[in-house]
Amino acid sequence: MEGTTFQVKNMVCPRCITVISSELEALGVAFEIDRLGEITIFGHGQVDMAAVKQVLAKHDFELIQDKDELLAEQVKLAVLDLVQGNVTTNLRNSDYIAERVGQSYSSLSKTFSKREGITIEKYLILQKIEKVKELLEYEEMNLSEIARKLGYSSVHHLSNQFKTVTGLTVNQYKESGDRERNAIGKV
Incomplete structure (x- = not known):
């Protein structure tokens, strides 16, 4: 059976695949997901694409055509x-x-x-800072290990970027009761 491949906006993690799979199966759509951000729908001509778009939108996903x-x-x-x-x-x-x-x-x-x-570099920095916040929440790694894991040249560099982006030092962030994080698809 021939399929049509689409890119899916905000499909960024394995949970996204699970949600999309569940929704499309409930609609009775034949599909295959080979990798994050990409889905092949089989029998595209017979599929109610409006219904597909609607269930995807319900979970903040979107088929990309532009x-x-x-x-x-x-x-x-x-x-x-x-x-x-x-x-x-x-x-x-x-x-x-x-x-x-x-x-x-x-x-x-x-x-x-x-x-x-936004530039790609700024987007990368914002994503890294969200990852730093996530790793700080787990309290399994110290700042040195986090810096190394995320490819920072030093703890000082990570700390400076963190303060620039969040307005807080890493310690202020850790001590604050409001540890607000952004979903990776919302950065």
């Missing part, structure tokens, strides 16, 4: 792979992202900034 939006989503998924530790690479972040998406970093950077209103 070329620039697709590129931005692919960049986001590459950044998340870097931050979540899903890839091991000796490449610079920009080189990894360009290679993963299959376009020059310069081109990706222009498209991403225009589409998202």
Whole structure:
């Protein structure tokens, strides 16, 4: 059976796959998910795509059809792979992202900034800071280990970025009762 492949906005983790799979199975849609952010729907002509879009939207997912939006989503998924530790690479972040998406970093950077209103580098920093917050919550790693895990050159560099983004030092954040975090799809 022939299928149509779509990119899915905000499909960023294994739980997302579980939610989408459950919803599409409930609709009786034949589909396959090969990787995060991508779904193949079989018998596309016979599928009520409005119903598919509606159940996806209920969970803050969206089928991507615009070329620039697709590129931005692919960049986001590459950044998340870097931050979540899903890839091991000796490449610079920009080189990894360009290679993963299959376009020059310069081109990706222009498209991403225009589409998202933020640079790829700033998006990467925001994702890293959210990951730092998550790791601080677990209290399983010290700041030195967190810095190393996320590719910071030093604890000092991590601390400076954390303060710049959150307005708090790491210690102030840890001591505050309000440890607000953003969902990775909302950064």
